[in-house]
Amino acid sequence: GESVGLHLPTLSVQEGDNSIINCAYSNSASDYFIWYKQESGKGPQFIIDIRSNMDKRQGQRVTVLLNKTVKHLSLQIAATQPGDSAVYFCAETGGLSGGYNKLIFGAGTRLAVHP
Amino acid sequence: EAGVTQFPSHSVIEKGQTVTLRCDPISGHDNLYWYRRVMGKEIKFLLHFVKESKQDESGMPNNRFLAERTGGTYSTLKVQPAELEDSGVYFCASSLQQGSTEAFFGQGTRLTVV
Numbered sequence: 001g002e003s004v005g006l007h008l009p010t011l012s013v014q015e016g017d018n019s020i021i022n023c024a025y026s027n028s029a030s031d032y033f034i035w036y037k038q039e040s041g042k043g044p045q046f047i048i049d050i051r052s053n054m055d056k057r058q059g060q061r062v063t064v065l066l067n068k069t070v071k072h073l074s075l076q077i078a079a080t081q082p083g084d085s086a087v088y089f090c091a092e093t094g095g096l097s098g099g100y101n102k103l104i105f106g107a108g109t110r111l112a113v114h115p
Numbered sequence: 116e117a118g119v120t121q122f123p124s125h126s127v128i129e130k131g132q133t134v135t136l137r138c139d140p141i142s143g144h145d146n147l148y149w150y151r152r153v154m155g156k157e158i159k160f161l162l163h164f165v166k167e168s169k170q171d172e173s174g175m176p177n178n179r180f181l182a183e184r185t186g187g188t189y190s191t192l193k194v195q196p197a198e199l200e201d202s203g204v205y206f207c208a209s210s211l212q213q214g215s216t217e218a219f220f221g222q223g224t225r226l227t228v229v
Contacts, residue, residue: 032216043119043206043220044158089158093216101171101213102148105158 010110019077021109023090026071030092033066034103035075039086047075047088077111085113117141119221121207127227133195136224138207140189146170146210147190148218149182153203164190165213197228 013019025033031052036044050057050064050073057064063076073090090106122137140147149161161180162172166187175182179198184190194201204225208218 034216041222043208043222045220046217049216093214101146101163102160102174103150103158103216103218104160105150107157 009107010112012112012114013080015080015082015113015115017080019075019080019084019111019113021075021077021088021090021111023073023075023106023109024071025073025090025092025106027092027104028068028071030104032093033064033073034091034093035062035064035073036089036091036105037084037086038089038108044089080111080113082113082115085111087111119207119209119219121205121221121224123224124222125225125227127229128197130199130228131196133193134197134226136192136194136205136207136226138190138192138221140207140209141219144209144211144219145187146213146215146218147184148208148210149190149192150206150208150220151203152206153200158206161192170213194226197226199228202226202228 032049034049035047037047038044048059048062048064050066055066061078065074087108087110089108091103120139126134128134145166147164150158152158160174162182163170164184167184181193204223206220206223208220210218
């Protein structure tokens with residue numbers, strides 16, 4: 001069935017460096033791909049999304065890249081700060097076959113920012 | 116504006132007992148979702164309400180799980196009888212529009228079945 005997975009379970013970076021979190025997906029029919037951030041003791045929080053007909057979208061300090069050829073999604077965080085330490089989940093909407101109204105999550109990557 | 120709130124934050128019950136989780140969505144959000152994350156696995160969709168109606172319950176694992184949203188406001192998720200494999204974190208989320216990529220999640224209820 002359709003699935004969204006992650007290449008790396010943990011990522012350690014130095015404060016001030018750029019971070020890149022990667023994700024692979026298998027459902028080409030998804031309309032949107034999304035990144036969520038989950039801090040300890042909290043629920044997932046929306047960061048940014050990208051529509052399937054785009055290949056790049058920028059937000060505040062974050063950029064999401066979508067490569068449909070290899071079914072790869074990435075989240076780039078510029079000038080990583082201690083407050084960015086969290087688990088990051090990629091997700092997709094179900095699309096035509098999976099249902100537009102639910103999110104399909106990957107396993108998560110833990111980002112640890114060191115001073 | 117208050118966010119999505121879930122009660123309780125933690126629950127420890129014995130196998131075979133019943134537990135009821137509650138979710139209060141953001142006021143005005145017609146769409147309410149339940150998700151869960153069992154140990155070491157992905158966050159999985161359980162079901163979706165639009166107001167008081169179940170729009171999609173394809174993720175409900177079995178008939179031991181019952182979700183309700185009477186009156187279209189808060190929702191409850193009851194597990195009866197609970198099994199060991201039901202342990203995990205149960206998240207509730209709400210959104211203003213159907214199909215929105217931005218769902219607002221509660222802090223979750225950590226359920227431990229012993």
